[in-house]
Amino acid sequence: MNNNDVIIRVRNMTKNFKLYYDKPNTLKERLVFWNKKSEERTVLKNINLDIKKGETVALIGVNGSGKSTLLKLMTKIIYPTKGKITIKGKLTSLLELGAGFHPDFTGRENIYFNASIFGLTKKEINNRLNDIIEFSELGELIDSPVRTYSSGMYMRLAFSVAINVDAEILLIDEILAVGDQHFQDKCFEKLEELKNSDKTIVIVTHDLNAVKKLCTRAVWINQGEVRMDGNPKEVIEEYLKVCD
Amino acid sequence: MFKELFTYRELLKTSVSKEIRGKYKGSFLGVLWSFVNPLLQTIIYSIVFSILLKNDMEHYTTFIVIGVLSWTWFTTSISGGTNCIIVNGGIIKKVYFPREILPISIVTSGMINYLISCLIILIFLAVTGIGYSLNMLYLPLIMIVQYVLQLGILFMTSSVNAYIRDAEYIVNFFVNMLFYATPILYASSMFGRFANILKLNPMTTIIDSYRNIFYYQTSPNFTSLAIVFIVSLLVLVLGYAIFKKLEKGFAEEV
Numbered sequence: 001m002n003n004n005d006v007i008i009r010v011r012n013m014t015k016n017f018k019l020y021y022d023k024p025n026t027l028k029e030r031l032v033f034w035n036k037k038s039e040e041r042t043v044l045k046n047i048n049l050d051i052k053k054g055e056t057v058a059l060i061g062v063n064g065s066g067k068s069t070l071l072k073l074m075t076k077i078i079y080p081t082k083g084k085i086t087i088k089g090k091l092t093s094l095l096e097l098g099a100g101f102h103p104d105f106t107g108r109e110n111i112y113f114n115a116s117i118f119g120l121t122k123k124e125i126n127n128r129l130n131d132i133i134e135f136s137e138l139g140e141l142i143d144s145p146v147r148t149y150s151s152g153m154y155m156r157l158a159f160s161v162a163i164n165v166d167a168e169i170l171l172i173d174e175i176l177a178v179g180d181q182h183f184q185d186k187c188f189e190k191l192e193e194l195k196n197s198d199k200t201i202v203i204v205t206h207d208l209n210a211v212k213k214l215c216t217r218a219v220w221i222n223q224g225e226v227r228m229d230g231n232p233k234e235v236i237e238e239y240l241k242v243c244d
Numbered sequence: 245m246f247k248e249l250f251t252y253r254e255l256l257k258t259s260v261s262k263e264i265r266g267k268y269k270g271s272f273l274g275v276l277w278s279f280v281n282p283l284l285q286t287i288i289y290s291i292v293f294s295i296l297l298k299n300d301m302e303h304y305t306t307f308i309v310i311g312v313l314s315w316t317w318f319t320t321s322i323s324g325g326t327n328c329i330i331v332n333g334g335i336i337k338k339v340y341f342p343r344e345i346l347p348i349s350i351v352t353s354g355m356i357n358y359l360i361s362c363l364i365i366l367i368f369l370a371v372t373g374i375g376y377s378l379n380m381l382y383l384p385l386i387m388i389v390q391y392v393l394q395l396g397i398l399f400m401t402s403s404v405n406a407y408i409r410d411a412e413y414i415v416n417f418f419v420n421m422l423f424y425a426t427p428i429l430y431a432s433s434m435f436g437r438f439a440n441i442l443k444l445n446p447m448t449t450i451i452d453s454y455r456n457i458f459y460y461q462t463s464p465n466f467t468s469l470a471i472v473f474i475v476s477l478l479v480l481v482l483g484y485a486i487f488k489k490l491e492k493g494f495a496e497e498v
Contacts, residue, residue, distance in 0.1 A: 018496075025408070025409050026408065026409050027408050027410035028410070072495070076340045077340050077495045078492075078496060079493075093338075095338055095339070102262060102266055104266065104269045105262075105269075112254075113259075115254075116255040116257070116258045116259075117341050118339075119252050119254075119255065121254045
């Protein structure tokens, strides 16, 4: 295996979350309960994972197994307690759609806000503007304030921005369920297209059929540890055995 | 740090404009409120101090408007900005972007408001007949000092506030108190030999400098301004270090 191809490298990574029964947010609480012990819960235990350029990897596992936490660690929203994560290249996370949307501004203005959060410059956004608007299928509504949108329209716009950012690495958390059947199919096609253009995609989902169709590799995470890693079909087979 | 901020320059720009326009969106006067507020404040002070308290300083309204506008920039940055990490908790938990953009855009949008509100000062100078002088060209210099000072303080207060929510209220109290310990409604010279104590407050030198270039039409006291600038730089370095240390926990704390 050529080391240079590894685009996401996770080494001996452990993540603990502090568990408070009642989180001390104020000074008074901190002073009064200074000796209150907070429990630590290990969400991810000693994870080692290499993801190569061009791979489409699915993270599967039951709720609470730490899949989403792993994605959040990759985007640098949270930081590991121990160990290290190295990322090469531009990364976009579709963890949360519509981050930074301002309801009083129009769809068009919000495209600028949202895309700039992903680190795009004005010029880059201008180049993509038509693609984004076209993909969202919002038509003339793009110049209406976002608060007048239905929730489906809101998600469509958000998804269109995120998917057109053109990053080398895409992290996707459970968002294939956006919009109606027609839009879902379209998103799926777009993901296929991105996959074929040598992008690296890491996806968290419970839609096992989508995993089989789309992914080249599946990683099963169970109770904070990598249980199995390999061909999607085999991993899913084993996973389903345990689930049943 | 600068490289990443450069990559995210568009985000910085949009969040500054969101800060300026979004704040008053939906209100009838819109952005004008940023200027109406300090103006009304000035009018009240000038009624209280020149009519009720019989202050006979010449052009007293012009004298205080210079202080009030600079102070408005200070309070909107520090009191208004300390909760910026918590207010933006939603995006912080969901997307990665350089977190320092939040405090930077608060101080920057305040700066733009201040710069525009300098028009009010110019109008006062014209109407009262004080007139203009070339010393006004020192304006950017003083603004840089104030910018650096405020950014440094805001880095500290906003990051600490993510962990201890009381910080916001403590900061508000101090800012309110500091209003009286800053020569906004009075001249620092009125304090006689205690004026030096007043100088421990960096805003004293900054507001005195604005007054020098606008009201007294002299150059600022460069020695004092240089000292305050060095102090402000130290505050900025320290503040940034604290911010960087604390930012790793933002997503889990907010």
